[in-house]
Each structure stands twice: as C-alpha cells, then as structure tokens.
Amino acid sequence: MASNFDLYVERRHTDSDKWHKYEGKEIIPLWVADSDFISPPAVIDALQKRVAHGVFGYGYPSPELSDVFIQRMQQLYQWEVKPEWLVFLPGLVCGLNLSVRALTTPEQGTIAPHPIYPPFMKSARLANRNQVSAPIKLQGKRWVLDLEATEQQLSGNEKLLMLCNPHNPGGTIYRRSELLDQLDFAQRHNLIVCSDEIHCDLLLEEGLEHIPFASLSEDASQRSITLMAPSKTFNIAGLGASIAVIPNANLRNRFIEARMGIVPNVDILAYVAATAAYKDGEQWLADQLDYLRGNRDLVMEKINTIPGLKLMPVEATYLAWIDASELPVSNPHAFFEEAGVGLSPGSDFGNPSFVRLNFACHRELLTQALERMANAVANLPTTA
Incomplete structure (x- = not known):
C-alpha cells in the first residue's frame, strides 16, 4: 500500500505532546522531533494483530528483533554485531543518562558537543558530573565538531565523550575522516564514547553515508556505546524502543547494572512495532525520505530569503537549525511563536540566537508556517 505523506492527519485533541502544547491557540507546532506522518502500514498491521491477541503481560525482546537489527547493521554498514551486545531500552534518552552514570565517577567529567540536543547537557547535570562543551563550528556550510578548541578546555579528569551523528541540531553527517579524528581524540585522552545515532536512517543528502562510530575499528568498538532506535525513522517514538x-x-555489564530497578523493560507493543518497522518498512522509509527532501528544499529556499535568517544545508534529520542572530528581536523563539509558529528555542540547545524547525509534516502546513515567519519579519518596524 502506497503511503500518502501529503495526507493531513488531525493530531489536535489527541495524546500528542507536540500538538497539545498549543491546544486552543493558532500556533503551528514545528518543535519536538516527531513527525506528523502515519507510520508504515506494516507497523500498524503488526500492532493490530498483537492487540487482537488480548493478553499484555511482561515481554522480552524476541530473537527476531535482534536478528533483523543485526542483519540491518550488516547490510547498511558492513558492521558485524553480535546478539549479546544488544541492550534494549524504552527510549534513547535513558541511554544517555545511563552512560554518564555507569561509566563515570563523580570526580570524572564528560565532553559533549555544543549546541546539542538538550538531554546531553541534562544527563551530566542530573548526575552531578562536570561537562566540557565541545564547540560546533561552521566549516564551509557544515556544522562540525571543533576538537582543537575542545582540547584546550580539558582538565584531564574527563572520561566520557558524547557524540551525535547525524548531529542534532544542524543535520551534519560526519565523514569517515572526521570520525577517525574523533576516535584519535578519544584514544589520546583515554575516553569512552557514547554515540547517539538515532537519526542515522534519515539521510537527506544523496550520496552521503552514515558510518557508525563503533564500526571504525576494533578499538572504536571496544570503547563505545552506540544508541540507535527506529523511533524517529518510522514515527514510533511514543512507543519507546x-x-x-x-x-x-565490562562496559555492557556496568551499563546494565546501572539500569537495574530504575529503567523499565521495553513495552511488548514497542517490540512488535520495532520488529515490523525494521523488517518491512524500507519502502515506506524511501518514500518518506523523498518527501522530506522536498520539505527540506522548501525550507532552505524560503528561510534564506527572509532578511535576518540563515540556514545551512541540512544533510540529515528533519530538523532545520536556523540562525536568527541578525534578526532585530531579543527572543527569536518568542517572536515567531507570537507570529503563530511554534519552534524549538535555540536556548534549549545552548544558543538563544537560533531556533530549530521540524519539517516532518504536511507540506501545505509547512508552507503556511513559512509564510507566517516571512510575514512576521516583513512587518518588523524599520529604523531610519
């Protein structure tokens, strides 16, 4: 069954966190990173069959899910993953927090890119760990990690390097040479690496490839935790797998021990959805990527014609990191919210001069939001 990504799905007055935030307001929500697309038919069919069974006791990850994930890693990345390496979690954010708590002591610090997805910063703060902010710099038209500037900040007590590939925000797909530089950095400073690769399937720039950090070498493998999920890829984030x-x-045992009694097992329906997505969702994913490329191109074109806004090319993810530093307003997020567009504030990621726009939505809705943004800027008072 062909998927229609131009189909508008009404999410107001449902249990959608994204849409509930602005319930009763004329504000288009383009903030939190879930999409407005109906999930793959194979996922819906599998869930309906499981619900029809009628019994929802405790579950466990089926060998089938492990098998399809391992096959996927081999097919996409030529990365040989063993079943015993896999730890299933009810979400990726708890993986970030567990990595910090399991793999560092209170005296040891973490290193994370900046700006970055907010839970990276929160994971260190909640565990009372120091965190070095590794700056993301603009190189050409790509946001990349500045390891040289990071090195100058180190105290020698750092133990965990937290990476994000593709990077959120900014959408950078790191090249092999850049990943090897990150590995060299980790080796020289004796760091464990936690690599968030949740957006690895959402590659928009054709001809580019995702390379898992752990697949670089045996050393990279042995010093790393790789976090992946079907949640963003197939719009099943609310199910949590x-x-x-x-x-x-050794790292795996410490990670598992840290979760005991705190992080619950994965929901049985989440296991079902994840298995179906990985088994039978590839054509749906290909169609979604085509649609997202169209949305990405539309956002690039429109944003870069609005005075005071700049957007670098988005190689991956469905998230546009918009530079509003030249806009004559004190709070870009509040300004656009007042104009009827709900974006993610850049301050959450570490830079209040930016906003993040989620373009995984119906194109007509996206067009309307971009028009509201352009009109709001056009109506700003001019100075003599």
Whole structure:
C-alpha cells in the first residue's frame, strides 16, 4: 500500500505532546522531533494483530528483533554485531543518562558537543558530573565538531565523550575522516564514547553515508556505546524502543547494572512495532525520505530569503537549525511563536540566537508556517 505523506492527519485533541502544547491557540507546532506522518502500514498491521491477541503481560525482546537489527547493521554498514551486545531500552534518552552514570565517577567529567540536543547537557547535570562543551563550528556550510578548541578546555579528569551523528541540531553527517579524528581524540585522552545515532536512517543528502562510530575499528568498538532506535525513522517514538550496542563486556555489564530497578523493560507493543518497522518498512522509509527532501528544499529556499535568517544545508534529520542572530528581536523563539509558529528555542540547545524547525509534516502546513515567519519579519518596524 502506497503511503500518502501529503495526507493531513488531525493530531489536535489527541495524546500528542507536540500538538497539545498549543491546544486552543493558532500556533503551528514545528518543535519536538516527531513527525506528523502515519507510520508504515506494516507497523500498524503488526500492532493490530498483537492487540487482537488480548493478553499484555511482561515481554522480552524476541530473537527476531535482534536478528533483523543485526542483519540491518550488516547490510547498511558492513558492521558485524553480535546478539549479546544488544541492550534494549524504552527510549534513547535513558541511554544517555545511563552512560554518564555507569561509566563515570563523580570526580570524572564528560565532553559533549555544543549546541546539542538538550538531554546531553541534562544527563551530566542530573548526575552531578562536570561537562566540557565541545564547540560546533561552521566549516564551509557544515556544522562540525571543533576538537582543537575542545582540547584546550580539558582538565584531564574527563572520561566520557558524547557524540551525535547525524548531529542534532544542524543535520551534519560526519565523514569517515572526521570520525577517525574523533576516535584519535578519544584514544589520546583515554575516553569512552557514547554515540547517539538515532537519526542515522534519515539521510537527506544523496550520496552521503552514515558510518557508525563503533564500526571504525576494533578499538572504536571496544570503547563505545552506540544508541540507535527506529523511533524517529518510522514515527514510533511514543512507543519507546531503543537499542544500545555495547561490544565491550565490562562496559555492557556496568551499563546494565546501572539500569537495574530504575529503567523499565521495553513495552511488548514497542517490540512488535520495532520488529515490523525494521523488517518491512524500507519502502515506506524511501518514500518518506523523498518527501522530506522536498520539505527540506522548501525550507532552505524560503528561510534564506527572509532578511535576518540563515540556514545551512541540512544533510540529515528533519530538523532545520536556523540562525536568527541578525534578526532585530531579543527572543527569536518568542517572536515567531507570537507570529503563530511554534519552534524549538535555540536556548534549549545552548544558543538563544537560533531556533530549530521540524519539517516532518504536511507540506501545505509547512508552507503556511513559512509564510507566517516571512510575514512576521516583513512587518518588523524599520529604523531610519
């Protein structure tokens, strides 16, 4: 069955966090990173069959899910993953927090890109760990990690390097040479690496490839935790199924011990959805990527014609990191919210001069939001 990504799905007055935030207001929500697209038919069919069974007791990850994930890693990345390396989690954010708590002591610090997806910063703060902000700099038209500037900030007590590939925000797909530089950095400073790769399937720039950090070498494998999930890819984030790939037995045992009694097992319906998505969702994913490329191109074109706004090319994800530093307003997020467009504030990621726009939505709705943004800027008072 062909998917129609131009189909508008009414999400108001449902249990949608994204849409509930602005319930009763004329504000288009383009903030939190879930899409407005109907999930793959194979996922819906599998869930309906499981619900029809009628019994919802405790579950466990089926060998089938492990098998399809391992096959996927081999097919896409030529990365040989073993079943015992897999730790299933009810979300990726808990994987970030567990990595910090399991793999560092209170005296040890973490290193994370900046700006970055907010839970990276929160995971260190909640665990009372120091965090070095590794700056993301603009190189050409790509946001990349500045390891040289990071090195100058180190105290020698850092133990965990937290990476994000593709990067959120900014959408950068790191090239092999850049990943090897990150590995060299980790080796020189004796760091464990936690790599958030949740957006690895959402590659918009054709001809580019995702390379898992752990697949670089045996050393990279043994010093790393890789976090992946079908949640963003197939719009099943609300079901909560993520995977930590931890080849090193010592790191894996510490990670598992840290979760005991705190992080619950994955919901049985989430297992069903994840298995169906990985098994039978590829054509749906290909169609979604085509649609997202069209939306990405529309956002690039429109944003870069609005005075005071700049957007660099988005290589991956469905998230546009918009530079509003030249806009003559004190709070870009509040300004556009007042204009009827709900974006993510850049301050959440570490830079209040930016806003993040989620373009995984019906194109007509996206067009309307972009028009509201352009009109709001056009109506700003001019100075003599």
